Amino acid sequence: MQVLKFGGTSVGNAKAIEKVCHILQHHKPGGRYAIVVSAMSGVTDQLIQCGTLAAKGQENYKRILEDIEIKHFDTIRTLFPITIHSGLISQVKKRLNSLETLADGIFQVGELSKRTLDKIMSFGELVSSYLVAEKLKQLGLSATWKDSRELILTDDRFGNAQVDFTATNHQLQQFFASSPAAYTVLPGFVAATAENETTTLGRGGSDYTAAIVAAAVNASLLDIWTDVSGMMTADPRLVSQALPIAHISYEEAMELSHFGAKVIYPPTIQPVMNKRIPIWIKNTFAPDDHGTLIQNSTERNYPVTGISGIQHIALLTLEGSGMVGIPGFSKRLFDALLHARINVILITQSSSEHSITVGIHEADMLKAKAAVDDEFGQEIHEKKIEPLLVERDLSIIAVVGDKMKNHHGTSGKLFGALGRNGINIRAIAQGSTEKNISTVIHKNDIKKALNVLHEAFFETPTKQVNLFIAGVGNVGSKLLEQLHQQHAYLESELGLHIRVIGVANSKQMAFREKGIASGEWRDALVAGDQMEMSAFVQQAKKLNLRNSVFVDNTASPAVAAVYSEFLQHGISVVTCNKIACSSGYANYKKLKDLARQFNASFLFETNVGAGLPVINTLNDMIRSGDQVRSIQAVLSGSLNFVFNHFVGNANFRDVVKAAQDEGYTEPDPRIDLSGVDVARKILILARESGVPLEMEDIVNNSFLPEAALYAPSVPAFYEQLDVFADYFNGLRNAAEKEGKRLKFVAAYEDGKASVGLQAVGPDHPFYNLQGKDNIVLFTTARYAEQPLMVKGAGAGADVTASGIFADIIRTAR
Numbered sequence: 001m002q003v004l005k006f007g008g009t010s011v012g013n014a015k016a017i018e019k020v021c022h023i024l025q026h027h028k029p030g031g032r033y034a035i036v037v038s039a040m041s042g043v044t045d046q047l048i049q050c051g052t053l054a055a056k057g058q059e060n061y062k063r064i065l066e067d068i069e070i071k072h073f074d075t076i077r078t079l080f081p082i083t084i085h086s087g088l089i090s091q092v093k094k095r096l097n098s099l100e101t102l103a104d105g106i107f108q109v110g111e112l113s114k115r116t117l118d119k120i121m122s123f124g125e126l127v128s129s130y131l132v133a134e135k136l137k138q139l140g141l142s143a144t145w146k147d148s149r150e151l152i153l154t155d156d157r158f159g160n161a162q163v164d165f166t167a168t169n170h171q172l173q174q175f176f177a178s179s180p181a182a183y184t185v186l187p188g189f190v191a192a193t194a195e196n197e198t199t200t201l202g203r204g205g206s207d208y209t210a211a212i213v214a215a216a217v218n219a220s221l222l223d224i225w226t227d228v229s230g231m232m233t234a235d236p237r238l239v240s241q242a243l244p245i246a247h248i249s250y251e252e253a254m255e256l257s258h259f260g261a262k263v264i265y266p267p268t269i270q271p272v273m274n275k276r277i278p279i280w281i282k283n284t285f286a287p288d289d290h291g292t293l294i295q296n297s298t299e300r301n302y303p304v305t306g307i308s309g310i311q312h313i314a315l316l317t318l319e320g321s322g323m324v325g326i327p328g329f330s331k332r333l334f335d336a337l338l339h340a341r342i343n344v345i346l347i348t349q350s351s352s353e354h355s356i357t358v359g360i361h362e363a364d365m366l367k368a369k370a371a372v373d374d375e376f377g378q379e380i381h382e383k384k385i386e387p388l389l390v391e392r393d394l395s396i397i398a399v400v401g402d403k404m405k406n407h408h409g410t411s412g413k414l415f416g417a418l419g420r421n422g423i424n425i426r427a428i429a430q431g432s433t434e435k436n437i438s439t440v441i442h443k444n445d446i447k448k449a450l451n452v453l454h455e456a457f458f459e460t461p462t463k464q465v466n467l468f469i470a471g472v473g474n475v476g477s478k479l480l481e482q483l484h485q486q487h488a489y490l491e492s493e494l495g496l497h498i499r500v501i502g503v504a505n506s507k508q509m510a511f512r513e514k515g516i517a518s519g520e521w522r523d524a525l526v527a528g529d530q531m532e533m534s535a536f537v538q539q540a541k542k543l544n545l546r547n548s549v550f551v552d553n554t555a556s557p558a559v560a561a562v563y564s565e566f567l568q569h570g571i572s573v574v575t576c577n578k579i580a581c582s583s584g585y586a587n588y589k590k591l592k593d594l595a596r597q598f599n600a601s602f603l604f605e606t607n608v609g610a611g612l613p614v615i616n617t618l619n620d621m622i623r624s625g626d627q628v629r630s631i632q633a634v635l636s637g638s639l640n641f642v643f644n645h646f647v648g649n650a651n652f653r654d655v656v657k658a659a660q661d662e663g664y665t666e667p668d669p670r671i672d673l674s675g676v677d678v679a680r681k682i683l684i685l686a687r688e689s690g691v692p693l694e695m696e697d698i699v700n701n702s703f704l705p706e707a708a709l710y711a712p713s714v715p716a717f718y719e720q721l722d723v724f725a726d727y728f729n730g731l732r733n734a735a736e737k738e739g740k741r742l743k744f745v746a747a748y749e750d751g752k753a754s755v756g757l758q759a760v761g762p763d764h765p766f767y768n769l770q771g772k773d774n775i776v777l778f779t780t781a782r783y784a785e786q787p788l789m790v791k792g793a794g795a796g797a798d799v800t801a802s803g804i805f806a807d808i809i810r811t812a813r
């Protein structure tokens with residue numbers, strides 16, 4: 001004999017029931033089948049809601065009764081020929097009437113006992129199974145309906161009744177021995193006490209009914225037909241990349257379902273496992289998919305089979321010096337929980353025996369606290385033990401696999417992956433069988449943690465990187481273009497899947513949890529919300545995606561001010577904005593420390609020399625033990641352009657104007673000409689060399705006369721350049737007379753830094769610097785004779801964007 005169970009969605013409407021009948025019709029002919037059926041999807045929840053509302057004296061319980069009636073009558077009308085509608089409808093109506101009587105009674109007395117709730121809940125499976133049986137008969141199959149309450153005997157723990165296996169097995173065997181029908185349809189979930197009171201087997205319990213039947217009749221196979229193609233590597237509603245598991249052992253399936261893989265109700269496995277009956281999980285809506293075959297341990301060589309999670313967990317911790325070395329404390333703790341009928345999901349004990357921690361459902365939290373504090377009342381009074389500590393809002397994540405014990409480094413990989421994503425672990429438990437490592441985390445982290453671990457154990461080598469981008473002007477839009485262009489390459493060559501989750505300009509911001517398609521960010525922004533930096537930060541934190549990176553393409557102080565908040569949430573920061581790194585040393589240091597503490601990256605290569613590898617080169621030298629002696633650099637593309645053109649008979653004012661017109665300077669050219677921008681850059685290089693300088697420590701030998709520097713407006717500034725034309729010509733002529741050229745040079749040596757105009761001769765490496773190029777010379781302990789030189793384009797949207805791009809990739813690797 002074979003047992004097949006069909007879940008709620010599989011009988012959720014007429015179309016689904018037709019699929020079920022089709023599957024049964026095409027099963028091996030000549031076999032005998034027990035078919036266990038759930039309530040139509042949603043009906044059990046509706047029934048509970050109906051009872052609860054009635055008990056609260058709320059009349060709208062009647063509305064729910066009506067909804068339930070409509071759902072079933074509609075199904076009958078679609079599923080059956082019109083000639084038999086009235087007969088079927090009157091049968092269902094009879095049951096509905098008794099349900100209504102029950103609900104009215106609850107409404108009158110204003111109370112809903114567990115006993116009555118079981119009666120109410122039984123309605124769902126009683127009717128759905130009846131409809132399936134009738135449909136099979138109508139299709140001409142030898143089918144019969146049998147009430148499971150006459151076969152499955154339980155105690156009177158209503159809502160979660162315990163099966164009397166001796167009596168149940170006997171009744172089931174007798175029934176099937178004498179029943180002639182090829183197809184016996186049974187309601188799942190429902191059972192009865194010896195006094196014929198209706199009980200239920202716990203939410204999701206139809207699976208269990210099927211397993212009880214299968215074990216009693218020694219079935220050859222137990223099929224669980226549901227709405228997914230098998231047990232998957234993680235809950236597909238939370239992890240979109242989850243994959244079906246083709247083969248899995250009983251023990252693994254048990255662990256996964258115990259820790260939240262709802263696709264199978266945990267008690268289901270034990271009865272069939274004892275008899276070595278295989279369970280096959282199949283998809284009613286994709287019957288050709290393989291599904292999952294659960295049987296004895298399987299031949300596999302990878303360590304982790306699946307990951308599951310349970311929400312709404314509380315941790316109880318019992319601690320105190322009075323526990324050390326004295327046996328019996330944990331027994332008393334567990335006995336107290338057992339008597340209060342509290343299910344313990346996870347246990348960990350510190351090796352000092354100073355404390356013991358257990359995980360339970362949050363709903364049991366208060367009951368547990370009362371029971372345990374009562375049990376240890378005396379010790380608490382004597383201050384040998386602390387009152388039970390209760391923490392809520394937690395979740396458990398379990399990584400499961402038979403072969404974990406043979407593989408080194410599974411837990412290292414697990415903790416590493418969680419840690420890198422800033423997910424704090426509150427407790428850890430590893431079963432002695434080493435088939436399961438469970439970690440307790442905050443409830444807000446569950447989706448992220450499942451995805452992080454799924455990526456680590458099943459999706460390697462692809463890694464998802466989630467970007468939040470502020471600033472989509474010249475540099476930002478170039479960056480988005482480059483990301484788009486390189487998408488396929490990064491995926492195939494580096495295993496990086498980079499998604500843009502959020503974008504913002506100074507006015508608007510937009511988010512898409514699944515990523516903004518390339519080319520659509522402009523429309524997304526138009527349709528987005530008003531930009532508000534704090535709301536942008538909140539949204540990035542709330543989405544709580546793994547490998548998140550904030551990218552700052554602005555020059556805004558307000559944007560630079562939120563880096564610390566991102567870093568504290570494990571969100572990396574990549575920026576071309578110089579404000580944070582050239583602000584007070586304490587702030588710069590704090591950001592670097594936060595990055596270290598929260599396992600995030602804080603990268604700003606483009607702060608100096610745009611895309612040129614200046615900071616990374618410096619970092620590499622220092623990390624490998626080199627020491628910086630001095631730095632000489634030309635770090636302003638704008639100033640370089642100006643002085644490259646200020647030759648011969650040129651007029652300084654005209655050259656500056658031309659530079660501005662060609663976009664080589666800021667709208668106010670003084671930001672470049674004053675040397676402040678260059679000072680910021682040498683400050684950052686000095687700090688990266690390990691010297692805690694402040695901006696005031698940088699000596700700025702500005703060549704601009706004060707009247708020009710402090711002119712009230714840009715036109716007034718240009719006038720001053722004309723006024724001081726002789727002064728500028730004098731600077732140039734003096735240099736040219738010695739065969740030299742003017743360069744604006746930043747220098748660092750012996751803990752001191754300065755910026756200013758210098759005349760350099762033809763043998764100097766700066767002499768031939770072209771266009772907007774930058775150059776940096778590092779003289780170090782290792783590069784003592786000849787300095788290490790980095791030279792190339794030091795400005796421009798394209799190269800800056802590519803420097804940011806490289807930093808983004810660095811955060812991911």
Ligand code: ADP
Pocket residue numbers: 006007008009010038204225226227228230231232233234235236237260261262263264306308
């Ligand atoms: P049924 O009504 O058929 O008993 P359930 O809703 O009880 O179906 O269980 C199936 C659902 O379990 C799936 O739709 C899926 O959302 C959820 N689920 C949770 N974890 C897993 C997992 N690891 N593999 C497959 N499904 C899972």
Ligand code: ASP
Pocket residue numbers: 007008038039044045124188189202203204205206207
């Ligand atoms: N209908 C019951 C429930 O929703 C049992 C089941 O579907 O397995 O919990």
Ligand code: MG
Pocket residue numbers: 007204207262263264265
């Ligand atoms: Mg189920």
